[in-house]
Amino acid sequence: MSQKVLLSAKEINIILHRLACQLLENHLDFKDTVLIGLQPRGTFVAKRLTQILKEEYGVGHIDVGFLDITFYRDDFRRGDKTLEATKTKIDFLVEDKKVVLIDDVLYTGRSIRAALTAIQSFGRPSEIELLTLIDRRFSRHLPIQPNYRGRQVDAINEEKVKVLWKENDGEDVIYLINK
Numbered sequence: 001m002s003q004k005v006l007l008s009a010k011e012i013n014i015i016l017h018r019l020a021c022q023l024l025e026n027h028l029d030f031k032d033t034v035l036i037g038l039q040p041r042g043t044f045v046a047k048r049l050t051q052i053l054k055e056e057y058g059v060g061h062i063d064v065g066f067l068d069i070t071f072y073r074d075d076f077r078r079g080d081k082t083l084e085a086t087k088t089k090i091d092f093l094v095e096d097k098k099v100v101l102i103d104d105v106l107y108t109g110r111s112i113r114a115a116l117t118a119i120q121s122f123g124r125p126s127e128i129e130l131l132t133l134i135d136r137r138f139s140r141h142l143p144i145q146p147n148y149r150g151r152q153v154d155a156i157n158e159e160k161v162k163v164l165w166k167e168n169d170g171e172d173v174i175y176l177i178n179k
Contacts, residue, residue, distance in 0.1 A: 001177065001178065001179055003162075003175040003177045003178070004176045005173060005174070005175060006134075006151070006153065006161065006174040006176045007151060007173065008172075009166075009172035009173060012133075012150075012172050012173075012174065013172070015133065015151060016045075016048050016049060017052060019049060019131060019133075019148050019150055020049050020052040020056075020057065022148050023049065023053065023100065023148065024053065024059070026129075027098065027100075030053070030059055030061070030062045030063075032096075032098055032126075033062075033097065033098040033099075033100060034062075034063040034064070034065065034092060034094055034099055034100070035049065035050060035062060035064045035065070035100050035102060036064075036067050036090065036094075036099055036100065036101050036102065036115075036119065037066050037102045038066075038069060038102065038112075038115055039066050039068040039069070039070075039087070039088070040086050041103065041104040041165075042101075042102045042103035042104055043066045044104065044163075044167060045103070045104055045131070045133050046064055046102040047064070047167075049131075050064050063092045063097075065089055066086075066089045066090070067090065067119065068085050068086045068087060068088045068118075069111060069114040069115050070085040070086070072118040088118075090122050093123055094119060094122045094123040095123030095124055095125070096123075096124070096125070097125050098125065098126055098129065099119060099128045100130075100131055100148075101115050101116075101128060101130050101131070102131045103115075103133075104132070104134065105133065105134045105136065105163060106132040106136060106146055107136050107161075108139055108140060108141040108142065109140050109141055109142035112130060112142075112144045113142055113144065129147040129148070130144070130145075130146045131146060131147065131148040132146045132149055132150065133150040133151070133163065133174075134149075134150060134153055134161050134174065135150075135151070135153065136153050136155050136161060137153075137154065138154055138155070138156065139155065153176065158178065158179055159176055159177065159178050159179070160176075161174065161177075162176075162177055
């Protein structure tokens with residue numbers, strides 16, 4: 001097994017700032033927009049983007065939530081591994097709001113399909129967009145594409161993209177792992 005650094009901490013920071021600027025261009029004051037990080041790894045991206053938007057671009061208030069999609073996945077009862085749910089935290093209405101779903105890696109699209117179903121439990125958004133830090137474009141099983149992408153990676157199915165966050169793993173780095 002070998003691994004190659006795809007993005008260093010500095011590169012991740014630059015990409016997060018670019019994504020924050022793109023969100024700011026399209027949503028201005030975030031009055032009608034909510035950010036939803038997909039549990040577990042999309043929450044790190046959502047928190048970082050929120051911090052950048054507030055501290056560096058002066059956005060006053062942003063509704064940020066975290067969505068667990070475990071029981072909405074189409075592979076929930078498949079396989080030997082028992083899936084463990086995490087906590088959903090959405091303490092605001094999504095009805096008639098623009099929802100930006102946020103995840104770290106877009107792979108097959110199945111997690112996003114589950115998130116689209118799960119978010120309907122909280123109301124009917126006026127619009128849903130997708131932001132992903134890494135887009136593995138050649139691995140899609142469903143016709144799902146991000147509105148905002150940090151970096152596009154042409155990884156084949158035997159390769160894995162691993163995202164590490166300082167808050168959870170002690171460092172910010174993204175690896176391409178070859179099995």
